Amino acid sequence: MINMLSEQEIIRRENLKKIEEAGINPYPADTYLVNTTAKEIFENFNPETKNYQDVAVAGRLMMKRIMGKASFAELQDSTGRIQLYISRDDICPEGNDMLYNDLFKKWMDLGDFIGVKGYVFVTKMGETSIHVSEIKLLSKSLKPLPIVKVDAEGQVHDAVTDPDFRYRQRYVDLVVNPEVKDTFVKRTRMYNSIREFLNGKGYLEVETPILQPLYGGAAARPFKTHHNTLDMTLYLRIANELYLKRLIVGGFDGVYEFSKDFRNEGMSRFHNPEFTQIELYVAYKDYNWMMDLVEEMVEKVAIDTNGSTKLQVGEHIIDFKRPWKRLTMFEAILEYTGIDISSMDENELRDVCRQLHISVDLSMGKGKLIDEIFGEQCEHLLIQPTFITDYPVEMSPLAKKHRSKPGIVERFEAICNGKEICNAFSELNDPIDQRERFMSQLELGKRGDDEAMVLDEDFLRSLEYGMPPTAGLGIGMDRLAMIITNSPSIQDVIFFPQMKKEG
RNA sequence: GAUCUGGUAGCUCAGUAGGUAGAGCAACGGCCUUUUAAGCCGUGGGCCCUGGGUUCAAGUCCCAGCCAGAUCACCA
Numbered sequence: 126m127i128n129m130l131s132e133q134e135i136i137r138r139e140n141l142k143k144i145e146e147a148g149i150n151p152y153p154a155d156t157y158l159v160n161t162t163a164k165e166i167f168e169n170f171n172p173e174t175k176n177y178q179d180v181a182v183a184g185r186l187m188m189k190r191i192m193g194k195a196s197f198a199e200l201q202d203s204t205g206r207i208q209l210y211i212s213r214d215d216i217c218p219e220g221n222d223m224l225y226n227d228l229f230k231k232w233m234d235l236g237d238f239i240g241v242k243g244y245v246f247v248t249k250m251g252e253t254s255i256h257v258s259e260i261k262l263l264s265k266s267l268k269p270l271p272i273v274k275v276d277a278e279g280q281v282h283d284a285v286t287d288p289d290f291r292y293r294q295r296y297v298d299l300v301v302n303p304e305v306k307d308t309f310v311k312r313t314r315m316y317n318s319i320r321e322f323l324n325g326k327g328y329l330e331v332e333t334p335i336l337q338p339l340y341g342g343a344a345a346r347p348f349k350t351h352h353n354t355l356d357m358t359l360y361l362r363i364a365n366e367l368y369l370k371r372l373i374v375g376g377f378d379g380v381y382e383f384s385k386d387f388r389n390e391g392m393s394r395f396h397n398p399e400f401t402q403i404e405l406y407v408a409y410k411d412y413n414w415m416m417d418l419v420e421e422m423v424e425k426v427a428i429d430t431n432g433s434t435k436l437q438v439g440e441h442i443i444d445f446k447r448p449w450k451r452l453t454m455f456e457a458i459l460e461y462t463g464i465d466i467s468s469m470d471e472n473e474l475r476d477v478c479r480q481l482h483i484s485v486d487l488s489m490g491k492g493k494l495i496d497e498i499f500g501e502q503c504e505h506l507l508i509q510p511t512f513i514t515d516y517p518v519e520m521s522p523l524a525k526k527h528r529s530k531p532g533i534v535e536r537f538e539a540i541c542n543g544k545e546i547c548n549a550f551s552e553l554n555d556p557i558d559q560r561e562r563f564m565s566q567l568e569l570g571k572r573g574d575d576e577a578m579v580l581d582e583d584f585l586r587s588l589e590y591g592m593p594p595t596a597g598l599g600i601g602m603d604r605l606a607m608i609i610t611n612s613p614s615i616q617d618v619i620f621f622p623q624m625k626k627e628g
Numbered sequence: 629g630a631u632c633u634g635g636u637a638g639c640u641c642a643g644u645a646g647g648u649a650g651a652g653c654a655a656c657g658g659c660c661u662u663u664u665a666a667g668c669c670g671u672g673g674g675c676c677c678u679g680g681g682u683u684c685a686a687g688u689c690c691c692a693g694c695c696a697g698a699u700c701a702c703c704a
Contacts, residue, residue, distance in 0.1 A: 132673050133638055133655050193661020210663060235654080248663045256663090271639035274653060275666080282653035283639045289696045290639090301639090345703065364704095390703050391629080400704065484701090545704065576703080601704045614697095615704095625695065 133269045140232040141265050147223060147232075151265040157240040159183050164204030170245050170253055177245035180255060182207070183263060185300065186237045187272055191230055197254075198229075200241065201300075208254040209241055215258050229260060236266035236300075273301050288614075292622050305617075308610045311430045312618055315602070315609055316383065318429035319403060322422050328379030328405065333368035335361060335385065341584065342366030342523065344576040345388040348398075361387035366523060366597065367584045369406045370552060373595050374587045381405040383602065394614040395544065398623050401602040410596035411551040412535045416512055419539055419547055419598065420447045423510070423605075430609050438542050438611050441508050449539070453515040454499055461503045466495065474498070490569060492519025505543040512537045522562040522578055524550035546605050549598040556588035 130138070144151050160181050170177050184202030195212040213225040233239065242259040274282045284302070285291060291298040291305075298305050320330065338357065340347040342364030350359050365384040372380045387399050407415070427434050427445040434446040452460065455467040464477055474494040478485045483501045485494060495517045507513075514537040518526060524534035535551035553559050563580040570577035606618040616622035 131638060131655095136655065188666095190665045190667095192664070195662040195664085197664050208664090212662065214662090246663085250664065252664085254663080269638045269654065272654075273639090281640085285639065287635095287640090287696080289635090292696095343704085386704085388703070391701075393700095393703085394698085396703060402704075548704080599704085604704065627695080 131269075134267060137234050137265070137267045137269070140234060141267065144228065144232050144262065144265065147227065149228065149262060151262060153261075153263065157181070157183050157261065157263055159202075159240070162204040163200070163202050163207040166207060166245055166255075167205070167253060172247050179242075180245060181240065181242045182255065183238065183240040185266075185270075186233055186235055186239050188274075189230075189233075189235065194225075196230070200239065200255075205303075208248070208252050209243075209257050210246075210248065210254050211257045211260065215243075215256070216260050224260065228262065233262065234266060234269070235272055236268070236270040237262060238264035238266070270297060271301055288616070289624075292616050293624055293627065295620055308606075308612060308618060309620065311610050312602075312606045314430045315426055315606060318426045319422060322425055323379075323381050323405065326379065328381050328407065329377055331369070331372060331377075331380045331382050333362075333365050333372075333382060333384070335387075337362050339579055339581050339583075341578055341581050343386075343388075344574075344578060346390055346576055348387045348389045363388050364402070364599070365404050366599070367581055369404055370592060370595065370597070371584065371587045373406050373408050373552075374590055374592045377408070379405070379407040392623065394616070395604070397603065397615050397619055400615070400619075403598075403600050403602055405598045406552065406595050407597075408593040408595050411594065412514075412537055412549055412596055415549045415596040415598050416451070416514075416537055419512075419549065419600075420449055420510075423539075423546075426605070426609065436609065436611065438608050439613065441542065443509060443542060443608065445510055449510040449512055451512040451514060451537075454495065454513050454517075455515070457503045457507075457513055458495075458498055461506060462498070466498065487572065490519045490572075492517035492521075496520050504540055504545070507540040508542055510539055510541040510546075512539055519565070521550065522566050523553055523559075525553045525555070526558070542608055544604055545601070546608070547598060547600040549596065552592070552595040552597045554588060554592040554594060556585055559588055560585055 141151055158181055161177065162182065166177055166180065182200060182202055184200045186198060187201045187206060188199035190197040194214065195210065198209040198211060199206050200209055211225070211229060213222055216229070217224045240261045240263050241255060241257045243255045243257040246254060246256050248254050271283045271285050273284045285298060291302070324330070336350070336352070336359045338359060340360040340363045343366070345363040347363050348361040350361065351357070352359050362384065363386055365382055365386070369380050369382060381403060383401060383403050385399055385401055389398065390396065392398065424434055424445045424447055427436060435442055435444045455465070459465050462481065466474060466477060469477065471491045471494065474491060475485055478494055478497060481498065481502060483497050485497065489497070499513070515527060515530060515533045516524070516536040518532055518534050521534040521536050524536045527533040527535050537549055538545050539547045553562065563578065566578040567580060603615050603618055606612070607615060610618060612618050
């Protein structure tokens with residue numbers, strides 16, 4: 126292993142040794158009391174009142190400009206970078222220049238964690254800096270960081286752009302690409318905004334099982350695992366719908382959960398094997414009510430994260446301001462293809478698919494065919510947030526049949542930037558209808574649909590006790606985060622996206 | 629899973645017709661010596677993704693594999 130070290134890694138280990146030999150602990154345990162940050166100093170320092178005359182900050186050493194008895198350096202803490210002015214006679218005791226000549230100038234490497242104390246001033250060059258009176262090594266770095274540098278001509282050096290590197294070593298990505306941190310801060314703000322909104326309405330945040338004896342609530346292939354003590358097969362959840370509805374049966378008026386879900390399917394820049402949804406169920410409401418809630422909530426999320434309802438997303442400016450456009454699925458298909466499919470049977474739909482060059486197979490039922498037409502011909506064209514309502518019953522085995530339109534369920538999706546961001550319905554609470562829907566799913570499964578739902582007797586039992594009319598909602602948090610942060614890939618909004626093993 | 633593109637120094641990338649491996653930044657040494665250096669001079673650093681093949685000779689051409697990205701398919 127030791128002979129695999131690069132020249133720079135060997136030098137850092139030698140520096141580490143010299144530090145230890147000088148009696149300095151390169152990894153001290155004691156708390157380093159910090160009293161401000163780079164950002165705070167930049168925002169609040171006033172050269173006239175001379176505040177910040179006794180500061181202590183800590184972070185990584187990111188730049189050294191070594192001169193004679195006085196040098197400059199840059200320290201990067203969690204909020205940003207600030208310049209340090211370090212003069213030998215200020216940090217060294219009389220007659221012993223080791224702290225400056227050796228520790229600072231030679232043994233400290235870029236990337237080392239240091240703590241400094243001193244006072245804030247503005248240099249002749251006009252740069253707010255800390256005049257250091259005390260410097261302490263807090264943690265030695267043994268691997269060189271690719272520190273981004275912009276030279277006098279504005280050329281950027283060393284920017285880490287290789288996605289493989291960035292995703293596998295996110296810790297490095299975060300240190301050297303500050304905008305990455307912003308993305309994840311926004312993602313958390315998004316969660317906080319939604320929590321605040323839903324808690325304000327009195328809904329309860331809950332937790333339900335991730336390991337489930339039966340998977341349900343969505344059409345997807347699951348991950349399968351095994352519990353040794355129980356000696357039983359368990360599945361990682363693909364959705365939490367069925368558990369949250371059980372809680373509505375149990376008497377809660379509104380419950381929601383941010384749930385990590387797992388689907389054993391293909392990966393792409395829109396799909397990670399584990400992803401996050403928020404699901405919300407509210408008793409005595411229907412899907413029309415839920416549409417209003419989604420508009421209100423997502424508009425608030427946009428404002429809370431970006432300060433505006435309008436966001437730049439790729440080439441488009443997307444405006445989440447209420448109200449959003451609403452179209453039924455048939456209307457959308459008519460609008461984008463000119464074909465009215467509202468009264469077609471399975472064979473006619475098959476012909477339409479052929480006409481539109483959409484590949485079909487025999488496992489596809491009527492609902493799937495309609496969904497294909499919409500997905501191929503309409504979805505990617507919907508850039509501004511748009512509600513698509515009234516889906517075919519075959520595609521929605523957990524949604525309530527439409528109160529007046531036969532063959533249709535009370536369901537909507539919100540489409541934005543050409544992708545679904547949420548899915549919601551008036552929840553099916555008729556236990557006899559629900560059993561029949563499960564049975565037709567089993568039929569689809571026999572026709573070869575390996576994503577068809579399985580029958581969940583315990584869920585049916587809960588419905589038989591009675592579930593109030595309920596509106597349910599699922600929002601793909603990663604997809605929403607991609608839009609909110611203008612990220613082209615799901616991997617940009619997940620700290621540690623799934624990767625093949627290295628080497 | 630399919631197709632295309634890529635993998636060369638710590639990082640970002642060049643590498644011509646197949647002829648001993650290059651730059652910038654980073655590193656090391658020196659200059660400079662007290663509010664700037666984003667500077668100047670010099671030095672070191674490579675399993676050219678892996679394994680086969682063609683050739684007198686392969687980073688370069690061919691085949692296979694691994695990893696990544698993009699597009700497509702399935703899905704949120």
